[in-house]
Every structure is written in structure tokens, then in C-alpha cells.
Amino acid sequence: MRDFSMPKSSCPWCGYEMDACTAPSGLDSPGPGDLSICIQCSGFLVFDVALKLQKLEPEQEFQLALKDPAAYAELMKLRSSVREIKEGTP
Numbered sequence: 001m002r003d004f005s006m007p008k009s010s011c012p013w014c015g016y017e018m019d020a021c022t023a024p025s026g027l028d029s030p031g032p033g034d035l036s037i038c039i040q041c042s043g044f045l046v047f048d049v050a051l052k053l054q055k056l057e058p059e060q061e062f063q064l065a066l067k068d069p070a071a072y073a074e075l076m077k078l079r080s081s082v083r084e085i086k087e088g089t090p
């Protein structure tokens with residue numbers, strides 16, 4: 001995973017302010033439609049055309065799971081990593 005800076009944006013789920021994000025390996029930089037995850041609440045996020053964070057709605061999450069199971073699996077892995085970090089478990 002790599003870290004990228006991005007326009008300052010707050011998490012639409014919890015309001016946490018971020019100006020950097022971590023992307024799954026293989027991604028050069030975040031672009032519109034790319035997925036991310038909030039390190040505070042582990043909510044799924046998607047970049048809009050201005051690289052601002054929007055909620056990944058349950059419907060979009062469902063579509064992703066259908067269309068791109070590998071990317072969806074990666075997201076689920078990220079979410080459990082975020083939760084482990086938050087909970088302080090190794």
C-alpha cells in the first residue's frame with residue numbers, strides 16, 4: 001500500500017478530516033471513481049471528479065462485489081486492517 005496526498009476532504013460518514021489516503025497496491029494515484037476507506041470509522045469511500053470523498057453507498061458496494069470481486073475483497077481486507085489498527089490488536 002502507498003500513501004498519497006489529496007485535496008483536503010472530510011469523511012462523509014464521520015466527518016474526520018483527511019488530506020492523505022492509502023490506496024491498495026497497484027494504484028498510482030487516486031482518480032475519480034477510485035475507492036478508499038476512512039481510517040477513522042472504516043467507512044467505504046469513493047472519489048468524485050474533484051477528488052473529494054463521497055460515501056460508497058450500499059448499492060454501489062453491492063455492484064462492486066458483483067462486478068469486481070477482487071477489488072471488493074481488497075476493500076474488505078483494508079477494512080479489517082483499519083479495525084485492527086484502531087483496536088490495537090496486532
Ligand SMILES: [Zn+2]
Nearest residue numbers: 011014038041
Ligand atoms: Zn470516517
